[in-house]
Amino acid sequence: xxxxxRQRASGGQAIVEMALLFPILIALVFNFIAIMLQVVAAAELxxxxxxxxxxAIQADLGSSQGVVLAQEAFNATFKQGLxxxxxxxxxxxxxxxxxxxxxxxxxSNPSQPVSxxxxxxxxxxxxxxxxxxxxxxxxxxxxxxxxxxxxCGGGAC
Amino acid sequence: MARHxxxxxxxxxxxxxxxxxxMVEFSIVFxxxxxxxxxxxxxxxxxxxxxxxxxxxxxxxxxAALPLQPSEGGNPASETPAGATGVDAxxxxxxxxxxxxxxxxxxxxxxxxxxxxxxxxxAATGCPTSETWVLWAEADGLxxxxxxxxxxxxxxxxxxxxxAIADCxxxxxxxxxxxxxxxxxxxVTTSIVVLGLGQHCVLALPHLGMRGAxxxxxxxxxxxxxxxxxxxxxYTQ
Numbered sequence: 001x002x003x004x005x006r007q008r009a010s011g012g013q014a015i016v017e018m019a020l021l022f023p024i025l026i027a028l029v030f031n032f033i034a035i036m037l038q039v040v041a042a043a044e045l046x047x048x049x050x051x052x053x054x055x056a057i058q059a060d061l062g063s064s065q066g067v068v069l070a071q072e073a074f075n076a077t078f079k080q081g082l083x084x085x086x087x088x089x090x091x092x093x094x095x096x097x098x099x100x101x102x103x104x105x106x107x108s109n110p111s112q113p114v115s116x117x118x119x120x121x122x123x124x125x126x127x128x129x130x131x132x133x134x135x136x137x138x139x140x141x142x143x144x145x146x147x148x149x150x151x152c153g154g155g156a157c
Numbered sequence: 158m159a160r161h162x163x164x165x166x167x168x169x170x171x172x173x174x175x176x177x178x179x180m181v182e183f184s185i186v187f188x189x190x191x192x193x194x195x196x197x198x199x200x201x202x203x204x205x206x207x208x209x210x211x212x213x214x215x216x217x218x219x220x221a222a223l224p225l226q227p228s229e230g231g232n233p234a235s236e237t238p239a240g241a242t243g244v245d246a247x248x249x250x251x252x253x254x255x256x257x258x259x260x261x262x263x264x265x266x267x268x269x270x271x272x273x274x275x276x277x278x279x280a281a282t283g284c285p286t287s288e289t290w291v292l293w294a295e296a297d298g299l300x301x302x303x304x305x306x307x308x309x310x311x312x313x314x315x316x317x318x319x320x321a322i323a324d325c326x327x328x329x330x331x332x333x334x335x336x337x338x339x340x341x342x343x344x345v346t347t348s349i350v351v352l353g354l355g356q357h358c359v360l361a362l363p364h365l366g367m368r369g370a371x372x373x374x375x376x377x378x379x380x381x382x383x384x385x386x387x388x389x390x391x392y393t394q
Contacts, residue, residue: 018186029193029200036204043208044383047215054219055387069388076334076386077218 027131034124034132037088045120045140048078053116053144056097061146062104070097070116088127090135093119101146113143195344202257203341203379209255210307210337210383217248218385221311221333244311244335252309252337259342259378264310284310284336284384305378307339313389334386340378 055073059066074095099114119139124132221244245263253261264285285308316331 015182015185018182018189022189025190025193029196032197033200036200040204040207040211043211047211047385051215051218051385051387054222058388058390073385073387076332077384 023131030129030131034127034129034134037124037127038122038136038138041089041120041122042138042140045078045118045138046142048074049116049118049140049142050144051077052095053097053114053142056099056114056116057101057144057146061101061106066102066114067095067097071095074116074118088122088124089120090123090126091121113145115141115143117141199344199379202344203381205255205257206259206307206341207381207383209252210381212255213248213252213309214335214337214383214385216251217244217309217311217335218333218387220244220247221313221335222387222390224390245309248335249309252307256307257342259339259381260306262306262308264308264336284312284334285338305340305342307337307341307381309335309337311335330389332386333389334384336382336384338382338384339380341381343378 052070052074056066056070059069078092095116095118097114097116100112101114117139119137121135121137123135125135249261249263312334314332314334
C-alpha cells in the first residue's frame, strides 16, 4: 500500500518539476535573445557614429556644414537602418560633434580628432518579448581624424 | 495460490508502467528543452549574421564614398564622384565570410529599375526595402526557394538628383548608399515556421507574373536589414 502511494506520488514528478523550471528556462532564452538584440543595436550604433564622424570632416575647416553632414549621415544610417525594425529603441539623443576642426581652429597637430557622441535608450518591454523589462542606455562616441589637406587649410603644415 | 501469483506479478507490471511513464515525461521535457536550445542557437546565429551585415555595410560605404581611381575610370580633373559601382564585389567576400550559412547575392540594379514600374510604385530609389526584397527573391531564380539569403546593393545619388533619397546628406558631391537586406537562414525551417515565427509575407501582384501571384508570397527566415548613407567624396573634398 505504501509502495503504491510512493509510486503514485512519483508519477508525474518530472512534469511538475518541468512546470516549475520551464518559466525560468523561457526567461533565460528570452533574456539571451534580448542580449543579442542589444549587441546588434550597439554594433549598428557604433557603425553609424563612426560614419557620422567621418562625414563631419568632409566639410571645409570651420564650416557648420560638418555637423549637418554628420547628423544626416547618422540619421540615414542608424535611424533608417535599425529603428524602423526595432521598436525597443525609445529615444535617440541629438548628435553632438566637437573638435578644433569644426570650430575652424587650424592646428598642426594631427592628433586632434573630431569627436561625435550620441545616447540611445532602449526599452525591451516595447519589443513584445516576454519576461524582459530592462531599459539599457547606450552611449557611443566615435572619432575621425581630418586629413592634413583639411586641418592645415590646404597648405603644408 | 492466485493471490501469491498476483503479488509476484504486480510490482513487475507497475515497474514496466513506471518505465513507460518516465519515457513519456522525458520526451515531453526533452522536446521543450530542445525548442529552447534551438531558439537560443538561432538567436546567436541571427546576431552573427547581423554583425557581419553591419561590418560589410560600414566598410562598403567607406569604399563607395571614395572617388573612383583613374584606373577605374575616374578623372581627377573633372572631379569624378564616388565609385559606388564595383563596391558590391569588393565587400561581398567579406559578407560571405561573416554569414553563418546564409547565401549572399549581389542586387541586380537593372531588375530593380524595372521593379517600381511593374508594381506601380514611385520612381526607383535604388537599393531594396525588405518588401521589394521578398518580391525580388521570388522572381529571381538565383534565390533559394526559402528566400533565406541576403543581398548587397550600393547606389550613388548625384547632388540634386531627382532620385535622391530623403535622407541623403545635403552634400555638394551627392551621397552613396549601401544596403544589406534579406533573411537569415533558419536552423530548423519547418518547426519554426509551424510556430508562425520567421515567416514574412507580402502581397504578390498578379501582373508581376510571379509564382504565388494569386495571393501572398512568403519567405522564411529572420530579417536582416542594414543601411548606411554618407556624403560622397571627391578628389579635393
